[in-house]
Every structure is written in structure tokens, then in C-alpha cells.
Amino acid sequence: MSLDAGQAGQGTPRKRADSVRNEQVLLAAAAAVFVASGVDAPVREIAGKAGVGVGTIYRHFPTRADLIIAVYRHQVDACAEAGPALLADTESPHSALGQWIDLFVEFLVTKHGLAAALQNDRDGFDALHSYFVDRLVPVCAHLLEAAVAAGEIDPDIGAYELMRGVGNLCAGGGMDARYDADRLVKLLIRGLARPALPKG
Amino acid sequence: MSLDAGQAGQGTPRKRADSVRNEQVLLAAAAAVFVASGVDAPVREIAGKAGVGVGTIYRHFPTRADLIIAVYRHQVDACAEAGPALLADTESPHSALGQWIDLFVEFLVTKHGLAAALQNDRDGFDALHSYFVDRLVPVCAHLLEAAVAAGEIDPDIGAYELMRGVGNLCAGGGMDARYDADRLVKLLIRGLARPALPKG
DNA sequence: AGTCAAACGGAGCAACGTTCCTTTTAGTAA
DNA sequence: TTACTAAAAGGAACGTTGCTCCGTTTGACT
Numbered sequence: 001m002s003l004d005a006g007q008a009g010q011g012t013p014r015k016r017a018d019s020v021r022n023e024q025v026l027l028a029a030a031a032a033v034f035v036a037s038g039v040d041a042p043v044r045e046i047a048g049k050a051g052v053g054v055g056t057i058y059r060h061f062p063t064r065a066d067l068i069i070a071v072y073r074h075q076v077d078a079c080a081e082a083g084p085a086l087l088a089d090t091e092s093p094h095s096a097l098g099q100w101i102d103l104f105v106e107f108l109v110t111k112h113g114l115a116a117a118l119q120n121d122r123d124g125f126d127a128l129h130s131y132f133v134d135r136l137v138p139v140c141a142h143l144l145e146a147a148v149a150a151g152e153i154d155p156d157i158g159a160y161e162l163m164r165g166v167g168n169l170c171a172g173g174g175m176d177a178r179y180d181a182d183r184l185v186k187l188l189i190r191g192l193a194r195p196a197l198p199k200g
Numbered sequence: 201m202s203l204d205a206g207q208a209g210q211g212t213p214r215k216r217a218d219s220v221r222n223e224q225v226l227l228a229a230a231a232a233v234f235v236a237s238g239v240d241a242p243v244r245e246i247a248g249k250a251g252v253g254v255g256t257i258y259r260h261f262p263t264r265a266d267l268i269i270a271v272y273r274h275q276v277d278a279c280a281e282a283g284p285a286l287l288a289d290t291e292s293p294h295s296a297l298g299q300w301i302d303l304f305v306e307f308l309v310t311k312h313g314l315a316a317a318l319q320n321d322r323d324g325f326d327a328l329h330s331y332f333v334d335r336l337v338p339v340c341a342h343l344l345e346a347a348v349a350a351g352e353i354d355p356d357i358g359a360y361e362l363m364r365g366v367g368n369l370c371a372g373g374g375m376d377a378r379y380d381a382d383r384l385v386k387l388l389i390r391g392l393a394r395p396a397l398p399k400g
Numbered sequence: 401a402g403t404c405a406a407a408c409g410g411a412g413c414a415a416c417g418t419t420c421c422t423t424t425t426a427g428t429a430a
Numbered sequence: 431t432t433a434c435t436a437a438a439a440g441g442a443a444c445g446t447t448g449c450t451c452c453g454t455t456t457g458a459c460t
Contacts, residue, residue, distance in 0.1 A: 119372030172319030191391030253409035
């Protein structure tokens, strides 16, 4: 529980310059490799691209999940924050939910293998899984509750389950022209709607 | 294009006894290991369980996909054949489709990692993918067409896409009590239904 | 029995994740 | 400027995997 983050202390310097530099370099290299070869690219490839040894990667990011989280943290946060905004700006909560899910899908489908890694509870990926769950499920739950309160959907599904289902639909597929995750997700969201509900 | 399968020929014996025996042993061992450790259990584990060398596995089943297909062929065929039967026995084609998808889901969720392997186009798994697609997509297409013809659903989705979506929903999840693939699939099927279409 | 090709076994290779220990180096003090 | 030290780095090395390759075994037919 020390405050040793940053160089605030006046005693011994808590963080070396090369360390922070390497961390930045690693994040950039990982981001580049992830788009080129997917999130399960070999560790050595990332290390090579960053010009560091593999040990350096593991020191900064003990598990692959930590690295992935660090790379995508900003985008995940942006997605999470868009939820309440959407709910405030949109007439129908069900529509807001749909738009928010669209955002999530758009994020996922552009990251090779991210959705696949996400559904992988095993390995050391549970940290990744937990991060996404902790960050996004509450937002989804909020939208879901609003839609239920508005009587637009049945409360027969949980936020976790919905997010997970959407994630799964986005997994795989890759560059298969016959498979459009977005269309299936929209169908799923439609299936959520209360049957025969033109307006009330 | 020789007829050398079986021992029908009267010339040289086309198939050795130990070969056919080993093939049976391997299938049994693989089936056992698949339920215990999932479909991506190490090759050596299967070989060990069967009491043969790894070379023997690769001679009988050049790719892992071949082995998986051989193990589950019967069940996949049964599922495929159930399609027309269901359509004949059920009033509503949409209902028949739902029941058939249920069968498929039930099959998938009991096989650890099968659905995950299925959505993996890369690796050598395209043979597995192709087998399932070739065997089941036509059946699904048949049911889908019937439902469209009956005016129960919109023709805005292809059989391949639907099967793939269902498969993806069944992937992952594992033994997570919070995630029920079946419920999500049912929602998806419901989303397929024509929205508020009393008659035209 | 003798023959021989089919079938077998498993050592061996390459690629991967991960750890561990030696070497380098940034930051501080003399 | 030089000397010191702990943090950081680098990469060899280990265990595990999929898969191949070749010397050995063995079933089947003469």
C-alpha cells in the first residue's frame, strides 16, 4: 500500500526511466502486432517488434491478459462511458441498448481473436475476462433495466449472459463474407423485445 | 478408385487386422479423452490411452479434424436426418426449426470445445468445419425455406449464418452457471420470427 | 517356413509459453 | 567524475505441444 507510483517521493526514485520507456514501446508494439497477427500472436514477435527481450514483457505484463487489457483499456473505457450517454440521448431505452451493443460489436469485430480470447475462461485469460465483465456488464445491466422498466423487453435475461452471447457471436467469423456478426446480434436484440409490442 | 475397402477382394488382403483393430481402439480412446479433456486434448494423451504410438494416430487420422469427425459422425448424421422428420411431424415449420436447433445445441454443449474448434477456420480445422457445414447447413436451409414459405420468418438470414451463430453461442461458456447457451439461442430464433405480422 | 509390404512406435524437430539467472544500466552519493 | 547498488534487461533454457520420419515389427499370402 505504498505511494511509490510515479516519481513523487523525494527518497529513492521509484521508477526508472528506461522502464517507463520500455512499457510505452511495448504497448505500441503490441498494438501493432495485435492488428497484424491477432491478440494471440507469439510473445517473441511482440518482443522482437519492440526490440526487447521476452523477459521484459513478462516483467511489465505478467500475463498476456494484462498486456491486452493495457492495450485496449482506453477503448473499453470509452465504450463503457458511452452507455449512460446513449441512454440519456435516446428516446427508447431498447434503442439505446441496441446502439450501445453496436458500439461493442464494432469494437470487437475489428480486433482479431479478441472475442475468442474473451470466451476462453481457461488459460490465464480470466483476468481479461474479468476486466471486460467488470467494466461493461454493469453498463449493460443499467441499459437493460431501463428497457425493462419501460416495458420494452422481458426481464428474462441477465446482462452478463447478454454480453457474453454478443461476444460469442462476434468471435470467429474472421473474414468470412457469409457471416455477419452484426446481423446476428441485431436479431438477438430483436428477440429480446417483448413479443407483439407495437407501442404498448 | 479401387475396391480395396474391406476384405472382399480375393487377391492380396487390402486391410490388415491390426490396422482395423487399432482404428477402433483409437476411436474409443479419443471419445473417452474428448469427454475428459475436450477435443483439443494432446495427441499424446489419446495415443497413450489407446496404447499406440502417435504415428499410428496420424496414419489413421491425418488431421485432428479427421479424428473428431470420425468420433462424432454418427451423432452428426442423426442430427441431420432428424431435420426432415421434424418438419414432417410438426405443424409449424418455425417450431420445427426451433426443435431442430435444440437438437443441435444439445449435441454441441455436451462436447467440450467442439463449438470452439468449429468456429476456428484457421489451423487444420477447416475440414471439421466443412464437414459440419456440408452435413447440416442444407438441412437447416430446408427448414428455413419452409418457414419462410409459411410466412413465419423473414428471409433475411442465410442457413450458414444461422448455424454459425448458433454454434458460436454454444462455444465457450463451459460450466458457467450464469451463461445458458440454450436460452440465448432461443432468443435468437425468436428474433428470426416476423415482427408483428398478423397476415401480410 | 519364407517373403514383403503394410503398419507400427517413438525419437526427433520446430514452435510456443514461461522461468531464471547473468549482465547491463539508471540513479544516487561521494 | 567516479563508485556503488538495486532495478531492469536480455536471452538461454526448460517443459509442452503438433507433426514427421525412419528403422523395426508383424500380418497375410505363398
